[in-house]
Amino acid sequence: xxxxxxxRGAAPAAPRRPAASPDRRRSRRRRxxxxxxxxxxxxxxxxxVFILFPIVQALQMSLYDWxxxxxxxxxxxxxxxxxxxxxxxxxxxxxxxxxxYMVLTVPPQIVLGLAVAMLLRSKAPAQPLFRVLFYLxxxxxxxxxxxxxxxxxxxxxxxxxxxxxxxxxxxxxxxWLSGRWTGLLAICALGVWKGVGWSxxxxxxxxxxxxxxxxxxxxxDGANWWQRFRVVTxxxxxxxxxxxxxxxxxxxxxxxxxxxxxxxxxxxxxTEVLLTYMYQQAFSNLxxxxxxxxxxxxxxxxxxxxxxxxxxxxxxxxx
Amino acid sequence: xxxxxxxxxxxxxxxxxxxxxxxxxxxxxxxxxxPVTLTFWGTYGNGGNSAQTTVLxxxxxxxxxxxxxxITVDYVDMPYDGLKQKLTTSAAGGELPDLVRSDIGWVAxxxxxxxxxxxxxxxxxxxxxxxxxxxxxxxxxxxxxxxYGLPLDTNTRVLISNQKALSAAGMTAPPATFDEMRAxxxxxxxxxxxxxxDSGLNAWNVMxxxxxxxxxxxNADFTKSTGYLDSxxxxxxxxxxxxxxxxxxxxxxITGNTGxxxxxxxxxxxxxxxxxxxxxxxxxxxxxxxxxxxxYSPVPAGxxxxxxxxxGESIVVSEATQHADAAxxxxxxxxxxxxxLGMAGTGQMTVKPEFADxxxxxxxxxxxxxxxxxxxxxxxxxxxxxxxDTILNTELVPAFTGSxxxxxxxxxxxxQIDVLLAAKK
Numbered sequence: 001x002x003x004x005x006x007x008r009g010a011a012p013a014a015p016r017r018p019a020a021s022p023d024r025r026r027s028r029r030r031r032x033x034x035x036x037x038x039x040x041x042x043x044x045x046x047x048x049v050f051i052l053f054p055i056v057q058a059l060q061m062s063l064y065d066w067x068x069x070x071x072x073x074x075x076x077x078x079x080x081x082x083x084x085x086x087x088x089x090x091x092x093x094x095x096x097x098x099x100x101y102m103v104l105t106v107p108p109q110i111v112l113g114l115a116v117a118m119l120l121r122s123k124a125p126a127q128p129l130f131r132v133l134f135y136l137x138x139x140x141x142x143x144x145x146x147x148x149x150x151x152x153x154x155x156x157x158x159x160x161x162x163x164x165x166x167x168x169x170x171x172x173x174x175x176w177l178s179g180r181w182t183g184l185l186a187i188c189a190l191g192v193w194k195g196v197g198w199s200x201x202x203x204x205x206x207x208x209x210x211x212x213x214x215x216x217x218x219x220x221d222g223a224n225w226w227q228r229f230r231v232v233t234x235x236x237x238x239x240x241x242x243x244x245x246x247x248x249x250x251x252x253x254x255x256x257x258x259x260x261x262x263x264x265x266x267x268x269x270x271t272e273v274l275l276t277y278m279y280q281q282a283f284s285n286l287x288x289x290x291x292x293x294x295x296x297x298x299x300x301x302x303x304x305x306x307x308x309x310x311x312x313x314x315x316x317x318x319x
Numbered sequence: 320x321x322x323x324x325x326x327x328x329x330x331x332x333x334x335x336x337x338x339x340x341x342x343x344x345x346x347x348x349x350x351x352x353x354p355v356t357l358t359f360w361g362t363y364g365n366g367g368n369s370a371q372t373t374v375l376x377x378x379x380x381x382x383x384x385x386x387x388x389x390i391t392v393d394y395v396d397m398p399y400d401g402l403k404q405k406l407t408t409s410a411a412g413g414e415l416p417d418l419v420r421s422d423i424g425w426v427a428x429x430x431x432x433x434x435x436x437x438x439x440x441x442x443x444x445x446x447x448x449x450x451x452x453x454x455x456x457x458x459x460x461x462x463x464x465x466x467y468g469l470p471l472d473t474n475t476r477v478l479i480s481n482q483k484a485l486s487a488a489g490m491t492a493p494p495a496t497f498d499e500m501r502a503x504x505x506x507x508x509x510x511x512x513x514x515x516x517d518s519g520l521n522a523w524n525v526m527x528x529x530x531x532x533x534x535x536x537x538n539a540d541f542t543k544s545t546g547y548l549d550s551x552x553x554x555x556x557x558x559x560x561x562x563x564x565x566x567x568x569x570x571x572x573i574t575g576n577t578g579x580x581x582x583x584x585x586x587x588x589x590x591x592x593x594x595x596x597x598x599x600x601x602x603x604x605x606x607x608x609x610x611x612x613x614x615y616s617p618v619p620a621g622x623x624x625x626x627x628x629x630x631g632e633s634i635v636v637s638e639a640t641q642h643a644d645a646a647x648x649x650x651x652x653x654x655x656x657x658x659x660l661g662m663a664g665t666g667q668m669t670v671k672p673e674f675a676d677x678x679x680x681x682x683x684x685x686x687x688x689x690x691x692x693x694x695x696x697x698x699x700x701x702x703x704x705x706x707x708d709t710i711l712n713t714e715l716v717p718a719f720t721g722s723x724x725x726x727x728x729x730x731x732x733x734x735q736i737d738v739l740l741a742a743k744k
Contacts, residue, residue: 069432070413090713154578178576267575268520268716269709283404284705286428 062293081293102252113199146261180270206240361420423459470670473631484592504568532556533623587611
């Protein structure tokens with residue numbers, strides 16, 4: 001505030017006196033050094049208030065037996081919440097379920113997204129329509145599609161009807177949402193269906209940047225479709241691929257709405273993921289200290305995985 | 320130029336003075352003479368049901384305001400799922416209302432946090448009011464030996480049957496005992512009709528069977544679960560359900576299959592012969608299954624009799640209120656005949672046995688429920704009630720699917736509940 005006032009007072013005077021004393025020039029240089037930071041201030045302030053402060057607050061809460069009531073004292077318990085997490089079977093179960101979800105949804109989204117993008121790259125009359133249709137799941141609400149998939153995978157749902165009465169693959173009486181693996185499978189199916197459009201869009205944009213001449217040259221040299229894809233297209237879109245992988249892995253660990261609405265973590269907590277478990281601890285048990293500790297652990301895990309990915313893939317991309 | 324600058328300064332001064340005086344006028348509302356506005360949060364309108372909010376806002380609140388000049392009540396309706404979160408964030412932000420219609424399951428939790436006001440010893444006339452309600456409902460407002468609210472409306476679960484399914488099993492009346500339940504299940508085997516269905520293994524779902532079998536979840540002063548939840552009697556109550564589940568007489572809806580047919584659809588459509596449910600189902604079925612005539616009867620009796628579980632809401636005063644005396648007056652008003660029977664007309668059961676007959680005159684289907692309420696019991700009035708539900712679900716699902724025995728499942732659950740009980744003080 002002091003800095004701002006000083007500037008406002010001094011600024012109009014500066015152009016009128018070209019021959020400034022050395023003292024004044026030095027102070028102007030100092031002010032010049034400040035200018036970019038002043039321009040950054042609004043953005044940094046917003047980031048600080050809405051992102052950084054909550055993160056620091058969560059970190060602080062995770063070290064306390066936190067009392068939510070305003071003004072109430074909370075007991076400092078050090079790392080007890082973290083120790084509790086590492087000895088909590090449900091934490092490990094939900095962490096492994098989050099990991100399973102990530103492993104089962106990321107590769108299909110990349111493969112299918114890239115396949116659809118390759119198909120939609122060619123100029124065809126209905127191409128814009130298909131782009132919209134594939135992207136539509138991305139922009140629909142998680143709540144709506146979670147309920148939709150819950151009904152699709154219900155005992156008397158369309159999936160059982162298709163598998164049993166139409167295709168005769170199963171007896172058509174699978175209780176998808178009543179077991180850990182079948183439940184996770186249904187949740188993953190939703191994740192892939194909803195996510196393919198997003199990776200498709202990124203790949204489509206990246207494919208626009210692949211030089212036509214390189215592909216043509218490869219064709220002239222007798223490269224078949226697969227060789228052209230592997231040697232020309234894939235290296236050209238590698239930065240986009242890296243971006244998609246990192247973002248999808250982060251998104252995979254953040255699965256929440258679909259689990260909450262499709263199985264609610266059931267049966268008996270078997271399909272609980274880390275975020276639904278955190279939500280339950282914080283908002284159902286009102287144990288905000290433990291909930292915050294789980295949030296911090298998830299952040300650290302995601303941060304480490306992302307950093308490792310960036311390092312590994314960047315090296316591979318360069319080689 | 321100079322003139323206008325003076326004018327501007329003058330205008331700013333006046334505006335500032337107005338704003339400041341506006342700000343300073345609000346604390347004076349706390350004095351005795353000034354009119355008082357009580358903010359009251361509730362969930363009466365949940366699910367778009369306007370019958371209860373209409374009676375509350377057009378009849379009951381105006382009657383209270385007329386009898387208590389100077390007090391206005393501002394009722395704010397909240398979605399049921401959102402109220403607990405809203406209370407939590409409001410407690411953290413220091414923005415609590417004066418009165419809350421709280422689910423009975425939250426009272427101990429918020430009382431422990433210091434969000435709700437202790438009423439015994441602070442509210443005039445509390446003793447007499449607390450003696451007039453069903454004992455099972457009063458327990459739900461207690462925490463650590465004190466009371467933090469008064470029951471506002473109550474409900475319980477009774478056995479509701481589909482007459483066609485009963486007839487298919489050759490039964491003229493609903494099963495009245497555990498043995499009759501087993502007999503009905505074997506008669507229905509192979510017909511595709513489940514003898515019984517329920518949607519989970521929370522305390523709300525399993526306690527009627529445990530209590531009716533003569534078992535319990537803890538001792539009387541809520542300090543020990545081992546020796547009670549894993550007693551032979553408690554095991555017998557759960558064993559009935561597990562046996563029926565293994566025979567195929569109970570669908571996997573009970574173990575948490577969210578894709579199974581719900582009890583509210585399965586009973587009227589004839590897939591399920593019996594369910595345990597509350598008085599609110601009548602209105603739902605009238606709308607969706609107008610031809611269905613539910614048959615109400617007590618929870619099947621075991622060695623411990625027929626004992627069900629208490630549900631409902633309590634009226635609580637927030638610790639943050641600036642108008643405690645006015646709030647107490649409204650709490651007292653909710654216990655009056657006008658309020659209790661006014662709400663009974665919209666499907667909310669009274670918490671006072673003295674109004675049971677008049678309530679039955681309004682709606683005869685309440686009769687089975689109010690009889691059941693005389694012996695109905697409360698779930699554990701402890702802040703960790705939601706953790707108890709998680710423990711019961713997690714431990715009991717494997718007992719149903721057959722990987723552990725009921726005895727082992729309940730022993731493990733009792734040990735974990737012991738830890739919660741030890742931590743509650």
